Amino acid sequence: MASPLLSVRDLTTVIRTEGIEFEVVRGVSFDMYPNEILGLVGESGCGKTMTALSVMGLIPSPAARIAGGEVRFGDRDLVSLPEREMREVRGDDISMIFQDPLTSLDPMFSIGHLLTEVIRRHRSVSRPEAEAMALQALAEVELPDPETRMSQYPHQLSGGMRQRVMIAMALMLDPDILIADEPTTALDVTVQAQILDRLLGQQRRRGMSMLLITHDLGVVAAVADRVAVMYSGEIVEQAPVGQLFSDPQHPYTQGLLRAVPQTRHQRGALHTIPGRVPPPQFVPPGCPFSPRCSQALVRCWEEHPELVPDDGRHLRCFNPRPLTPA
Amino acid sequence: MRYLASRTVYMLVILAISSVAVFYAIRLSGGDATAARLPASATEADRETLREVLGLNDPIYQQYFTYMGRLLSGDLGNSLTNNALISKMVVEHGRNSIILGAAAFLLVFLVGVPLGMLASVRRNTLADQGIMSLSVAGMAVPNFWLALLSIWLFASVLRWLPSAGCCEPRQLILPAIVLAAEGTALTVRMTRSAMLENLDSDWVRTLRAGGLSESRVIGKHVFRNALIPIISLAGLRIGQIVGYALIVEVIFGWPGLGQVLVNAVLRRDYPVAQFFSLVLVVMVVLGNWLADLGYLAANPRLRKT
Ligand SMILES: Nc1ncnc2c1ncn2[C@@H]1O[C@H](COP(=O)(O)OP(=O)(O)OP(=O)(O)O)[C@@H](O)[C@H]1O
Ligand SMILES: [Mg+2]
Numbered sequence: 001m002a003s004p005l006l007s008v009r010d011l012t013t014v015i016r017t018e019g020i021e022f023e024v025v026r027g028v029s030f031d032m033y034p035n036e037i038l039g040l041v042g043e044s045g046c047g048k049t050m051t052a053l054s055v056m057g058l059i060p061s062p063a064a065r066i067a068g069g070e071v072r073f074g075d076r077d078l079v080s081l082p083e084r085e086m087r088e089v090r091g092d093d094i095s096m097i098f099q100d101p102l103t104s105l106d107p108m109f110s111i112g113h114l115l116t117e118v119i120r121r122h123r124s125v126s127r128p129e130a131e132a133m134a135l136q137a138l139a140e141v142e143l144p145d146p147e148t149r150m151s152q153y154p155h156q157l158s159g160g161m162r163q164r165v166m167i168a169m170a171l172m173l174d175p176d177i178l179i180a181d182e183p184t185t186a187l188d189v190t191v192q193a194q195i196l197d198r199l200l201g202q203q204r205r206r207g208m209s210m211l212l213i214t215h216d217l218g219v220v221a222a223v224a225d226r227v228a229v230m231y232s233g234e235i236v237e238q239a240p241v242g243q244l245f246s247d248p249q250h251p252y253t254q255g256l257l258r259a260v261p262q263t264r265h266q267r268g269a270l271h272t273i274p275g276r277v278p279p280p281q282f283v284p285p286g287c288p289f290s291p292r293c294s295q296a297l298v299r300c301w302e303e304h305p306e307l308v309p310d311d312g313r314h315l316r317c318f319n320p321r322p323l324t325p326a
Numbered sequence: 327m328r329y330l331a332s333r334t335v336y337m338l339v340i341l342a343i344s345s346v347a348v349f350y351a352i353r354l355s356g357g358d359a360t361a362a363r364l365p366a367s368a369t370e371a372d373r374e375t376l377r378e379v380l381g382l383n384d385p386i387y388q389q390y391f392t393y394m395g396r397l398l399s400g401d402l403g404n405s406l407t408n409n410a411l412i413s414k415m416v417v418e419h420g421r422n423s424i425i426l427g428a429a430a431f432l433l434v435f436l437v438g439v440p441l442g443m444l445a446s447v448r449r450n451t452l453a454d455q456g457i458m459s460l461s462v463a464g465m466a467v468p469n470f471w472l473a474l475l476s477i478w479l480f481a482s483v484l485r486w487l488p489s490a491g492c493c494e495p496r497q498l499i500l501p502a503i504v505l506a507a508e509g510t511a512l513t514v515r516m517t518r519s520a521m522l523e524n525l526d527s528d529w530v531r532t533l534r535a536g537g538l539s540e541s542r543v544i545g546k547h548v549f550r551n552a553l554i555p556i557i558s559l560a561g562l563r564i565g566q567i568v569g570y571a572l573i574v575e576v577i578f579g580w581p582g583l584g585q586v587l588v589n590a591v592l593r594r595d596y597p598v599a600q601f602f603s604l605v606l607v608v609m610v611v612l613g614n615w616l617a618d619l620g621y622l623a624a625n626p627r628l629r630k631t
Contacts, residue, residue: 058531058534087539088537089537090534090535090536091537092537096535098528098531098532100528103527104531104532105529105532106529106532106533106547107529107551108550108554109550117536117538118533121542122537153626153627155626155627166532169532
């Protein structure tokens with residue numbers, strides 16, 4: 001395989017609230033390759049957004065800080081990169097799309113103003129040139145009537161249109177890497193498919209590397225090349241998409257798959273995983289999933305499993321068992 | 327445009343209602359208007375004749391319409407105490423008041439907004455705590471007390487500034503600061519909380535993700551959003567300044583509308599009291615209307631449909 005564009009190693013991010021400090025991202029490692037989509041899935045609160053923000057250097061300060069690990073991008077480590085240089089990377093080499101398009105655009109400025117401001121931040125082009133670039137980017141995400149939209153304000157656009165603007169903003173400088181954090185969750189179901197389609201079209205056309213964060217395993221199965229499953233701040237299983245869906249090994253992954261309606265794993269009633277993700281302040285010792293795991297051993301309660309590579313797959317489990325059709 | 331029209335209609339209605347209220351308040355406040363004009367030795371018969379001449383025996387609503395009719399034809403009448411033309415008094419004292427009020431208004435925003443921004447950017451540091459303590463003090467200390475304190479300190483003890491008078495710049499400093507104190511304190515708090523609220527919004531993250539610098543994100547975008555509530559409360563600040571001008575002008579011997587009004591009320595010089603009250607009301611209402619216009623102009627969500 002080609003060398004990775006971005007290599008995340010043992011990334012650990014802590015948040016401090018009311019005097020106590022806890023880890024929300026715990027030793028996360030993954031690689032991103034050109035022209036590839038890595039899906040990142042997991043229940044709400046497991047640290048997907050925090051992982052993405054840590055890579056971008058956008059974790060909320062001063063509440064959060066990166067306590068360890070590396071984010072290798074080319075010959076640089078983004079974690080230790082000075083903020084001034086990191087700003088050059090953001091929006092230009094690595095872009096991010098956020099979950100809620102309704103609140104993600106500054107309401108006081110026109111779409112054209114916002115887009116050209118970012119362009120001119122990274123490229124020394126004249127205002128008309130920047131406007132032409134922005135217009136082009138809006139046209140590429142198939143925003144209807146882009147000339148008019150340029151002079152409109154965010155409140156004049158629908159949620160779907162605003163998300164197209166966000167995508168255009170993220171793509172207009174041709175980044176190497178795009179992080180999309182639940183890019184369609186907040187949108188109408190009918191619009192979701194269109195937006196996802198635009199996003200994938202652009203990803204393929206540009207040969208971009210994409211980190212797709214989502215709750216929707218159906219989407220992941222359809223578009224991702226590899227999938228990482230996160231639980232309680234850790235990656236518990238990572239594998240090529242076919243392998244993960246046909247032969248999930250981690251009991252948590254198996255639980256997630258069983259909870260998806262209309263998959264071949266489903267027999268009878270919709271399955272749910274009992275219990276909830278532990279809040280990061282109260283992660284149990286041993287395997288964090290052990291309290292909810294149906295096949296936990298005594299060892300799982302006492303010892304913390306490592307992420308072990310095995311034939312293209314990475315697994316963090318002492319007692320994996322093949323999925324048995326229930 | 328609907329917004330603009332409705333604010334304008336609202337302003338006119340408030341003006342009409344307040345003119346009635348001012349008129350009735352002065353008529354009903356008791357006291358004898360003839361005392362202002364006639365010597366203490368005047369007989370009751372003389373007084374009665376004067377009341378008749380001035381129309382004071384007519385029903386109040388009738389007096390109101392007579393008065394408004396004269397006003398609209400440009401006849402403001404004369405002072406009862408020295409027979410001065412009210413139109414001349416308004417121009418002369420109005421100028422002084424506007425100088426003082428404008429100075430205070432500028433202070434409120436040119437000091438309050440930057441301090442509020444500084445406090446928000448340096449949140450929870452010593453600078454923030456210092457600024458916020460000052461602003462608590464600014465809100466808690468009553469105006470007249472601050473006036474006396476500042477006269478004592480800067481005029482009597484330090485002898486840096488004159489204690490009273492008009493209309494040199496040096497004489498403007500103390501009254502303007504006292505007049506601006508509470509509004510500045512409120513503006514500091516408002517600016518700080520508006521900045522912090524906007525700093526937390528999702529779009530700030532988008533701009534950062536686009537690689538914009540913190541100074542750009544905060545100085546341009548967050549500030550631009552925080553400006554909306556600041557402008558929307560500028561009208562209140564104007565009202566506050568006009569109201570406090572009564573006290574501050576009297577204490578500092580600044581011959582503005584407020585000082586004349588207070589004297590006129592004390593002397594039952596009702597034509598002066600009446601008109602000067604109306605002028606102050608008009609200033610407040612007009613100030614609010616201008617603030618509404620500013621709010622409209624600053625807010626793209628209201629500008630277009
Ligand atoms: N600003 C913050 N202060 C305190 N805790 C936070 C903050 N932001 C996130 N957290 C905590 O960090 C953990 C990880 O949050 P994160 O947003 O990364 O989860 P997520 O996997 O993206 O969830 P979702 O699917 O709901 O978006 C959560 O337990 C959350 O409560
Ligand atoms: Mg999230």
